[in-house]
Amino acid sequence: MLSLARSSLRPSLSRAFIASGASLHTLPPLPYAYNALEPYISEEIMKLHHQKHHQTYVNGLNAAEETYAKSDSTREKIALQSALKFNGGGHINHSLFWKNLAPANTDGGKLADGPLKKAIERDFGSVEDFKKKFNATTAAIQGSGWGWLGFNESSKKLEIVTTANQDPLISHTPILGVDIWEHAFYLQYKNVKPDYLNAIWNVINFKEAESRLLEASK
Secondary structure (H helix, E strand, O other): OOOHHHHHHHHHHHHHHOOOOOOOOOOOOOOOOOOOOOOOOOHHHHHHHHHHHHHHHHHHHHHHHHHHHHOOOHHHHHHOHHHHHHHHHHHHHHHHHHHOEOOOOOOEOOOOOOHHHHHHHHHHOOHHHHHHHHHHHHHOOOOOEEEEEEEEOOOOEEEEEEEEOOOOOOOOEEEEEEEOOHHHOHHHHOOOHHHHHHHHHHHEEHHHHHHHHHHHOO
């Protein structure tokens, strides 16, 4: 079965190969209020992250696809690949990220007994060991990028992987992802990545992550 990243990425980028009349990408609404993740992620960060940064990726992707569709130049189309990858990845990653989070007074931070917890304990020893390894691996990213819990379709196991910049995860099915770009945390946590990574577990939507795992495991 193709991963969720592949299934998300291909429709997005394939629009660059069809007529310019294709529908435009749009900014998805958040499934909660901008202040719903406080005190772990501030309202100011959420507004900036969603309204400015994600919107920029949407705009950039639409512009790159439109230019690609109109161009007859192979050289120009090749030159556009980086813009398609960067903005397309940014749109895909953030669209997943918003669903990846939930307020702490609802589903945020709550990992119930079930398939996801069993898989984490099987592949990492314990939930706490998984979080420690995930945080250490993600904090070690040089510059900007994403930390992922991914499902390896070959081994049928969960693995912690990272991607640079806005590269989408295509080697695994993404189960959950954490944005480690500074715009995701700097206003609140300054340059202390570990504090942000420790805090975000309080608003991780494990129920959503489990649904991705179940879909990937079919």
